[in-house]
Amino acid sequence: MGIIYLMLIVSLCIAAFFLGFFFWATKNGQFDDDYGPSVRVLFEDEPIIKDVKNGSSKV
């Protein structure tokens, strides 16, 4: 029976991990635009090819 306590704690931790993940995604603005990303994946070629020589390619 003792195992069930451990499993409850583990399940809570997993749920809390996903909650944290959700917070992170929200803060990142991933829920701000719900249309753009869905079409962007369908474009055949990579929209971001060029960049400044020493600039990062962070989007």
Added chain:
Amino acid sequence: MSTEACYHCGDALPFRPIKADNHLFCCNGCSNVYQLLEANQMGAFYKYEPMAGSKPAKERPDQYAFLDLPEIRSRYISFENEQQVRVNLSLPAIHCSSCIYLLENLHKLEAKVLRVQVHFARKEAAIVFSPDFKLSELALLLNYIGYPPDFSRNEETKKKQDRTFLFQLGIAGFAFGSIMLWSTPDYFGLGQDNATFRNFTAVLSFIVSLPVLLFSARPYFISAYKALRSKSINLDVPITIGILALYTQSVLQIFSWEGAGYMDSFAGFIFFLLIGKWFQNLTYASLSFDRDFSSFFPVAIQRLKPDLSKEIVPIEQLQIDELIEVRNEEIIPCDSELLSEETFIDYSFVTGEAQPVLLKKGALVYAGGQVQGLACRLKVKATTNRSHLTQLWNETKDKTPKNQLIRYQDRLSRYFLLILLLIASVSGIAWYFVAPSSVFRVVVAILIVACPCALALSAPFTLGNAMRVLGKAGLYLKNSSVVEALTSIDTIVLDKTGTLTDPNSYQITVAPHHLTDQDFTVFVNMARQSTHPLSKALALANEAAPELELLQLEEIKGQGMRAEWNGETYLLGSAAFIGEAHLAKGSELFLKTSINCAHLRFESSWRSAAIKSILEGYGAANCYVLSGDHNQDSAALSGLGFLKNHLFFELSPQQKAVQIQQLQKAGKQVLYIGDGLNDVGALGTAAIGLALSEDMFRFTPSADGILEAKSLVRLIQMLRIGRYAKRVLQICLAFSLSYNIFGLSIAISGQLTPLIAAILMPISSITIVLLSTLLIQAKYKRTFKS
């Protein structure tokens, strides 16, 4: 190859379309963009969405020159270093996946643009470009491909997005799921024989539910507190009572070691309520309903220095008695005196006058007019924020506070709360005589089960669905309470210029009609060179006519034009100019060749289909027209079916508002539809004010909603959907009340268990959500698809 619509923008093709690569285009702008895209291997643009382009606006090379002024440039640049400049621009023309494709591949068209990321919902693009590319050049490029940036909206876009709501929703969902998971054994009676396990999960539930109470449920507490403090009751009051009853009961149960109580219902309850709220608040992020006058005026203007050299300055810096130059189609930023000989000013947006006015030197020109024709010089008489127009704007805005509509469900909640308290106390007293120890338990159970969750979801989902459906049909409402107001409308009041008439088109009739095509083309070419408003209308209506090389073209100011082509002399101008002065009357343009003479009559083109449907739907007795224009169209309007004594002309903006107040005093619920600045007062006074807009993202006066001009025809159907939404709301309320009564009967008899509460609450909520969504969608399909 499509034969009836432009390959680029999908507009109807004109009489003489432009042809390129086997595709037809409506104008040069569209075919230019097509050729540019083809040359850069970006033909995929047409693959993702056919005819997705936006018709490019005409440009002037120095149109965006003001952007290179350091103080203005810094308003828009969000980040800058030696390698890159970053800017966030509002591009209202963004509307589909092809737009995203084109903009995000902008670097293929212009190597100095490094990166573009489109934010579709806000219709914005974050653009990174190299520092040797000017901001004005970027704006010109965007304008050229059909995405003119809107610089007036900068302040609004800078507003940071509030994401608190998503966090609240996330926490409530997390707690709901977790507590329900470990309450499962309890539901099946398995926890009863293991007290340690039951107490362990109960304490866990308590810990997890704390943030729900303190963070997620806060908006409801605040709203209920505010309502009570202003001595009124809204639906959040019984909700708060229910929440607190649920929570207190559960906490007491947990710490007397009797199990987890109703914590699962508590978290689920908040979760569902927040989902309802989220649904209700999905508004149109890219539209702006409360624009103030400053976004109507240009950002900067050309000022003339004492030595008459030009410089560009932001309009806030203009001082009285300075000289400015305003070019064709620019908006005059402040009240000023005309220094040029003469000019045409289009006041249609400010006063409702349909025809441009001819002003002579020395005349006072009001801010908000649009210059038509040659650039003119003006002497500033009042700064922008002191000008006639802005004062009028502020006046009407302050004077007419909109009477706050009491929401249907709030009115209902008063009775609800009263009956609830009555039932609770009666059954409490009854139980006192039966079993005194159960009184507290029963009263709390009643408060819990009566907590109007389904009731609270009815309105958000019904009105939210209705709002969404109306948006699909072309009516964008500011918030869902406007849907409620729609149901009570019994009188429709309309503006004339720009609302009943189509500002972009004149009905041009040629009489007598025996000009050859060839001759007509020559006249169109002459008209293209002219700045006279009527010539421009003629040129605009025949944009696709081929270009001809005219000889000895000359314009005689205020009279007409003369040109030669193929050995023939062509005259275009007033009746007197072509030597037939006796023919003159009204807005006409005369054409003359050596053989033929014809005149063009320009009439407002009425949106007759829309007018007909409104008059049929509401009856002429309930429709009014308020116009700022002269009464030249009075006969035409009564011909269209309006009652003569329901037409009002030459009204000032204040008089329009007063007219509406009078109607309201007579007990009418008024819907006002207008499009101009002179409608601001009326829009604010009427129960609902809708701003009509040809182009969704152009400036509209502040209003309760924006109606697409092409959807005016469907207004009656939309109002019908509004009324239907109210019926659906009543059905939903009846359903949720019957759930409450069912729950109450269990609670009064003292048999409520956490399991019953956990089943009843989600089932009632889901029924409501499905019912409202399905009914409204079905109504939408019936109304518009048939």
